[in-house]
Amino acid sequence: MVPRWVTATTQRTIDRGESLGIPGLLRTLDRAGWNRALGRRGSGVRGRAGLAVIRKEATQSLIAHGVGAVLHLLVAIAVAVVGAWWNAVIVLSLGVLLHQIPVAMQRYIVARIDRVDRMTQARRGESCRDS
Secondary structure (H helix, E strand, O other): OOOHHHHOOOHHHHHHHHHOOHHHHHHHHHHOOHHHHOOOOOOOOOHHHHHHHHHHHHHHHHHHHHHHHHHHHHHHHHHHHOOOHHHHHHHHHHHHHHHHHHHHHHHHHHHHHHHHHHHHHHHHHHHHHHO
16 A cells, blocks of 8 residues: 555646656657657556556556665665765765656656546536536
8 A cells, every 4th residue: 555645746746847847858758759668558548547547557656766766865875884975976866867757757647647637526526516
């Protein structure tokens, strides 16, 4: 079970992602064929069920990269303890590139899906009140 704080998103998550240039990075990766190379977008599931599949995959990737970031941090601490400061900086830099950027991308994707869910639920509530 994934703790709620890991996947909880708000509009601020989307705003933060946009300020970091995440939409442009996602478009660039898509044009370069990254999603095809990873076997994504081939499920053929459309609509809300498709969003649920994408959200599940994004959450799995978010958790995997989050664990990887923690491991990088632990290794960097261990390297710093033995006095190899420059190596610790290199390990931390690689950790950011390999894990924190993908975490930011996955959080942005999950936040956009959550926004669609919130808008859909709000519309359903309005249509129920109109009846």
